Amino acid sequence: xxxxxxxxxxxxxxxxxxxxxxxxxxxxxxxxxxxxxxxxxxxxxxxxxxxxxxxxxxxxxxxxxxxxxxxxxxxxxxxxxxxxxxxxxxxxxxxxxxxxxxxxxxxxxxxxxxxxxxxxxxxxxxxx
Ligand code: FES
Numbered sequence: 434x435x436x437x438x439x440x441x442x443x444x445x446x447x448x449x450x451x452x453x454x455x456x457x458x459x460x461x462x463x464x465x466x467x468x469x470x471x472x473x474x475x476x477x478x479x480x481x482x483x484x485x486x487x488x489x490x491x492x493x494x495x496x497x498x499x500x501x502x503x504x505x506x507x508x509x510x511x512x513x514x515x516x517x518x519x520x521x522x523x524x525x526x527x528x529x530x531x532x533x534x535x536x537x538x539x540x541x542x543x544x545x546x547x548x549x550x551x552x553x554x555x556x557x558x559x560x561x
Contacts, residue, residue: 482517
């Protein structure tokens with residue numbers, strides 16, 4: 434990431450209270466803002482498994498869980514903590530088909546993280 438890239442306005446700090454997350458679009462990127470005990474983190478909003486919307490998932494501490502197949506990521510690093518996986522009936526049905534086998538081969542990638550700056554009440558992130 435280049436140090437010369439400017440920060441872009443993403444949201445007001447009041448939009449993301451501690452313990453919450455918010456979806457924003459910044460310069461065409463889908464970004465997830467997360468407030469962990471007053472510190473703001475920014476990652477891609479799309480899950481590293483199959484692009485599920487993480488902002489519609491759940492947050493516990495620094496861990497966001499995808500609403501689709503329950504992959505988990507650490508929002509402070511973007512690292513995958515648990516791979517996404519089809520479960521229950523869906524997996525049983527899919528695993529009997531060719532596409533089910535393909536689905537099992539889908540890996541979960543780490544999330545991209547973005548540098549965050551808070552200037553007065555405005556959350557800014559650096560997009561390169
Ligand atoms: S799309 Fe997120 S776990 Fe599958």
